[in-house]
Amino acid sequence: MAAENGDDLTVAVAQKNASEVTEEAGSYPKDLSYGVYDCDPSSVDPNGTIISGIEQKPRIVLMGLRRSGKSSIQKVVFHKMSPNETLFLESTNKVVKEDISNSSFVQFHIWDFPGQIDFFDPTFDSENIFGGCGALIFVIDAQDDYMEALERLRHTVTRAYKINPRINFEVFIHKVDGLSEDYKMDTQRDIHARATDDLYDAGFEQVHLSFHLTSIYDHSIFEAFSKVVQKLIPQLPTLENLLNIFISNSAIEKAFLFDVVSKIYIATDSSPVDMQSYELCCDMIDVVIDVSCIYGLMSGDELAPAFDRHSQASIRLNNGTVLHLREVNRFLALVCILRDDAMEKQGMIDYNFTMFRAGIQKVFEVRKSQNRKMAAISFTNENGETVHC
Numbered sequence: 001m002a003a004e005n006g007d008d009l010t011v012a013v014a015q016k017n018a019s020e021v022t023e024e025a026g027s028y029p030k031d032l033s034y035g036v037y038d039c040d041p042s043s044v045d046p047n048g049t050i051i052s053g054i055e056q057k058p059r060i061v062l063m064g065l066r067r068s069g070k071s072s073i074q075k076v077v078f079h080k081m082s083p084n085e086t087l088f089l090e091s092t093n094k095v096v097k098e099d100i101s102n103s104s105f106v107q108f109h110i111w112d113f114p115g116q117i118d119f120f121d122p123t124f125d126s127e128n129i130f131g132g133c134g135a136l137i138f139v140i141d142a143q144d145d146y147m148e149a150l151e152r153l154r155h156t157v158t159r160a161y162k163i164n165p166r167i168n169f170e171v172f173i174h175k176v177d178g179l180s181e182d183y184k185m186d187t188q189r190d191i192h193a194r195a196t197d198d199l200y201d202a203g204f205e206q207v208h209l210s211f212h213l214t215s216i217y218d219h220s221i222f223e224a225f226s227k228v229v230q231k232l233i234p235q236l237p238t239l240e241n242l243l244n245i246f247i248s249n250s251a252i253e254k255a256f257l258f259d260v261v262s263k264i265y266i267a268t269d270s271s272p273v274d275m276q277s278y279e280l281c282c283d284m285i286d287v288v289i290d291v292s293c294i295y296g297l298m299s300g301d302e303l304a305p306a307f308d309r310h311s312q313a314s315i316r317l318n319n320g321t322v323l324h325l326r327e328v329n330r331f332l333a334l335v336c337i338l339r340d341d342a343m344e345k346q347g348m349i350d351y352n353f354t355m356f357r358a359g360i361q362k363v364f365e366v367r368k369s370q371n372r373k374m375a376a377i378s379f380t381n382e383n384g385e386t387v388h389c
């Protein structure tokens with residue numbers, strides 16, 4: 001098997017015991033897509049949190065001109081549609097609302113607005129739409145003339161900000177697969193400068209816009225979406241802290257906590273993320289899911305999941321690096337990058353991983369019970385010392 005970068009891969013372990021599925025471990029949903037959900041816009045608080053029912057989910061709104069790529073982004077990231085299939089997507093002519101509920105952490109509503117939406121239409125209830133919004137993603141087609149898009153961006157942001165100043169404004173400079181490296185950077189600089197100047201001129205210099213270069217034809221869209229989603233996860237600092245402690249005590253170089261279905265990483269340790277590592281880890285998830293689906297149903301039980309809490313895998317690259325994946329719960333996987341020789345202390349890694357998983361479980365429990373107290377957990381470091389946190 002050959003990796004994208006030419007490295008030889010050996011799938012060393014892909015072990016599972018289908019008969020030992022526990023309720024806690026659960027299973028991956030058979031249908032890996034997500035249900036369509038209509039929510040009542042009146043049941044949202046000003047922070048973008050939906051307050052009706054038991055769940056409190058922030059809302060992400062996708063806006064931009066027609067054909068900028070909004071529906072394609074949603075289909076590729078959350079419905080596993082192949083990028084080429086988006087060529088046949090029809091234009092959206094009404095607001096499409098979806099409930100993304102694939103894990104306890106990655107839970108939000110996403111609303112895809114048609115490009116031709118008219119803010120002055122009396123049926124467009126901006127108070128409710130922006131009032132309950134956690135993040136507004138504005139998609140700009142970088143392969144097209146973007147002057148009209150910038151005008152629309154200014155208009156959208158100023159209107160939304162007046163209603164809800166707590167919205168995170170995210171600009172996706174999209175379809176950059178068609179641009180050369182230099183042109184990509186020039187376009188980003190130009191859009192950044194014009195968009196911020198426009199806001200300044202309109203008296204909104206305090207508004208912060210985040211810019212992401214994206215394409216559905218590579219991992220950039222998943223990376224950008226990860227960053228958008230992370231800003232909506234209140235437990236992010238706790239998760240990062242757990243990851244930092246885990247990797248520093250286990251001789252691991254980098255670790256991502258992935259939402260397996262969407263391949264959004266909901267947290268990583270505090271060392272910088274490089275795109276190649278992220279891509280390798282995404283590819284690893286694909287390999288493990290595929291191998292588990294093909295060979296995982298050893299018990300002959302059709303209903304047994306192909307991937308459960310006993311699943312784990314290591315992929316050894318020929319550059320002395322190992323990718324190690326462990327399942328954290330039914331929706332989350334931890335994917336680590338470490339040196340070959342660090343795998344010699346697999347017992348320590350396994351122990352620390354058990355502690356890490358227990359920590360994550362407690363974060364879930366705290367969230368469920370709204371109990372702010374979190375019990376202590378302890379890791380073991382390379383010298384065999386116990387580290388409490």
Ligand SMILES: Nc1nc2c(ncn2[C@@H]2O[C@H](COP(=O)(O)OP(=O)(O)OP(=O)(O)O)[C@@H](O)[C@H]2O)c(=O)[nH]1
Binds near residue numbers: 088
């Ligand atoms: N090259 C390239 N094309 C893309 C990308 N994303 C989307 N497209 C194409 O852009 C076209 C429009 O995509 P849509 O997702 O329908 O755009 P939309 O913004 O939802 O359009 P409306 O529903 O009319 O508002 C489709 O042909 C997609 O295949 C991308 O990253 N790169």
